[in-house]
Amino acid sequence: MPGPAHLSGKLPDGDANGLAAIARALIDDPRRIHVVVALIDTAKITQTCDDGARVATVRIRRVEAISDPADRTRLQTLLRREYERRTGQTVLPFDLEEDVRSAFGETDPPDPIDDS
Numbered sequence: 786m787p788g789p790a791h792l793s794g795k796l797p798d799g800d801a802n803g804l805a806a807i808a809r810a811l812i813d814d815p816r817r818i819h820v821v822v823a824l825i826d827t828a829k830i831t832q833t834c835d836d837g838a839r840v841a842t843v844r845i846r847r848v849e850a851i852s853d854p855a856d857r858t859r860l861q862t863l864l865r866r867e868y869e870r871r872t873g874q875t876v877l878p879f880d881l882e883e884d885v886r887s888a889f890g891e892t893d894p895p896d897p898i899d900d901s
Contacts, residue, residue, distance in 0.1 A: 794843040795828070803849035818888035820857050823848040854890070861889045 796802050804811070807819055828844035851857055864885065869875055 794825075794845055797845050797847060801847045803847070807850045818884055820851040820860055820888050821848055822851060822860070857889050861885065 796804060804821065810817065810819070824846040825843050826846060828842045830839050830841050832839045851860055868881075
């Protein structure tokens with residue numbers, strides 16, 4: 786059975802790198818969590834001889850920082866849904882929940898009944 790996946794990556798050049806729009810914010814407030822959407826694929830796979838571990842180098846084809854509040858709300862819902870699908874857990878671990886709240890600018894926990 787293969788071990789855990791290992792990843793490496795590189796940002797795209799030119800207009801495909803939407804992180805350039807938030808470069809100043811990344812420097813001025815390095816602990817702030819930002820919401821981004823990225824399109825990725827695999828640029829290469831490297832295998833180590835000692836243990837046979839394989840590392841996929843991720844190529845970020847396009848990345849955009851999301852600043853619109855309505856879009857951020859939609860993405861928050863999508864992030865939660867995908868986390869639940871991937872892990873089978875319906876509640877995020879506390880530290881991840883705090884990261885999500887911070888990234889999406891929430892101060893209070895979301896209403897667990899409100900799935901809008």
